[in-house]
Amino acid sequence: MNHIDELAESYALGALDDDARHDVEQHVARCATCATRLSDAADVVASLVAAGPGATPAATLRERLLAGTRRPERLERIWGGLAAAFVLGMLVPLVSLFWIGNRDLRADHRSDVVLATLVNSHFNHVQFNEPAAEMPAKALYGRHGEWVYVIVLHPHGTLVVEGRSPDGVFRPLGSVVPQGRNGTMFAEPTEPVDALRLLSDGTVVGTAKLVTHR
Amino acid sequence: MNDEALAAAFAQRRPEALAVAYDRYAKLLYSAAYAVLQNSADAEDCVHDSLLSLWKKTRAFMPWRGNLRSFLVVCVRNAAISKKRAQVRHSRIEDVRALAAEEREPFDPFEHERLARALALLPAEQRDPLRLAYDEHLTQTQIAQQLSIPLGTVKSRISLAMKKLRDALEVHHESH
Numbered sequence: 001m002n003h004i005d006e007l008a009e010s011y012a013l014g015a016l017d018d019d020a021r022h023d024v025e026q027h028v029a030r031c032a033t034c035a036t037r038l039s040d041a042a043d044v045v046a047s048l049v050a051a052g053p054g055a056t057p058a059a060t061l062r063e064r065l066l067a068g069t070r071r072p073e074r075l076e077r078i079w080g081g082l083a084a085a086f087v088l089g090m091l092v093p094l095v096s097l098f099w100i101g102n103r104d105l106r107a108d109h110r111s112d113v114v115l116a117t118l119v120n121s122h123f124n125h126v127q128f129n130e131p132a133a134e135m136p137a138k139a140l141y142g143r144h145g146e147w148v149y150v151i152v153l154h155p156h157g158t159l160v161v162e163g164r165s166p167d168g169v170f171r172p173l174g175s176v177v178p179q180g181r182n183g184t185m186f187a188e189p190t191e192p193v194d195a196l197r198l199l200s201d202g203t204v205v206g207t208a209k210l211v212t213h214r
Numbered sequence: 215m216n217d218e219a220l221a222a223a224f225a226q227r228r229p230e231a232l233a234v235a236y237d238r239y240a241k242l243l244y245s246a247a248y249a250v251l252q253n254s255a256d257a258e259d260c261v262h263d264s265l266l267s268l269w270k271k272t273r274a275f276m277p278w279r280g281n282l283r284s285f286l287v288v289c290v291r292n293a294a295i296s297k298k299r300a301q302v303r304h305s306r307i308e309d310v311r312a313l314a315a316e317e318r319e320p321f322d323p324f325e326h327e328r329l330a331r332a333l334a335l336l337p338a339e340q341r342d343p344l345r346l347a348y349d350e351h352l353t354q355t356q357i358a359q360q361l362s363i364p365l366g367t368v369k370s371r372i373s374l375a376m377k378k379l380r381d382a383l384e385v386h387h388e389s390h
């Protein structure tokens with residue numbers, strides 16, 4: 001899209017349909033010149049509104065709004081759902097991943113071990129920080145950092161998870177494997193890890209610090 | 215917290231910033247939504263939903279560079295207009311003009327006077343498309359149809375009208 005030019009004033013006035021509005025928003029996110037023009041137009045609209053009739057919202061609106069910021073966000077609810085699925089129904093994909101990370105387990109005890117891990121182990125969870133916002137990711141991990149299960153929503157590119165060993169060095173733990181629309185990675189590092197990072201084609205797109213009990 | 219610090223805190227999603235922004239701008243934002251929707255429940259929902267969704271994706275704010283107050287007014291007002299257009303599509307059009315005519319004081323009497331003077335200075339060919347956009351919430355295309363002028367002309371007249379208003383407001387500001 002070229003510069004938004006005269007669309008800036010129409011946008012601020014509300015004279016665009018939803019599609020054109022969206023185009024303007026996309027453009028000003030990347031163009032300082034047009035963002036400034038839009039801000040100028042917005043100042044005029046704010047003046048027009050202030051010149052118009054005043055109205056006062058009900059006192060309850062403030063509390064309702066602030067309660068909304070405390071409510072778990074949609075993403076948190078997705079994670080809550082995933083955690084429940086993890087415990088209740090995601091056994092099949094986990095079993096196969098668990099096998100990959102536990103080649104030394106005796107075959108006849110594999111299922112038992114997986115179930116035991118799920119049911120008996122205390123695990124923590126952490127969300128990968130800001131850089132991964134485009135590709136939200138979360139890690140479930142054993143409380144001693146002895147195992148790590150990473151879930152990435154809508155992954156793209158080649159994703160690798162690295163873990164930080166006690167010597168402070170990040171070492172690869174494994175690749176994120178597609179599971180439907182999401183991706184997962186399970187690993188049991190040889191040494192406990194206290195931090196994770198997510199790399200997309202070699203670039204760090206997220207980090208997470210693990211709270212482990214030594 | 216001055217407005218600049220508030221804008222920065224809002225963009226960083228600092229917990230206190232939404233409360234401060236609400237306390238500072240809620241009346242103006244609600245007035246903006248109410249002027250469009252003419253219904254208190256809808257206007258409250260609109261302010262609530264817009265503020266919360268902006269709060270949750272504040273990156274959208276960053277590129278604007280402008281002041282938080284104007285930004286919020288435009289976002290809330292645009293959301294109200296979308297809601298209004300959807301309502302009009304899905305129900306019979308009621309005579310909202312009659313409701314709007316109920317006697318109410320301007321939000322800011324000083325601003326009211328400044329704008330009235332600035333608007334009076336606009337030629338009719340610029341004021342009419344501006345009024346259809348602002349008061350009737352028509353899109354550029356609808357305005358072009360209503361006034362029987364090309365779309366490009368609507369765009370440039372609206373743009374010119376807005377720039378003149380801005381200049382008039384600024385000049386007036388400096389003389390104070």
Ligand SMILES: [Zn+2]
Pocket residue numbers: 002003004027031032033034035
């Ligand atoms: Zn531009």
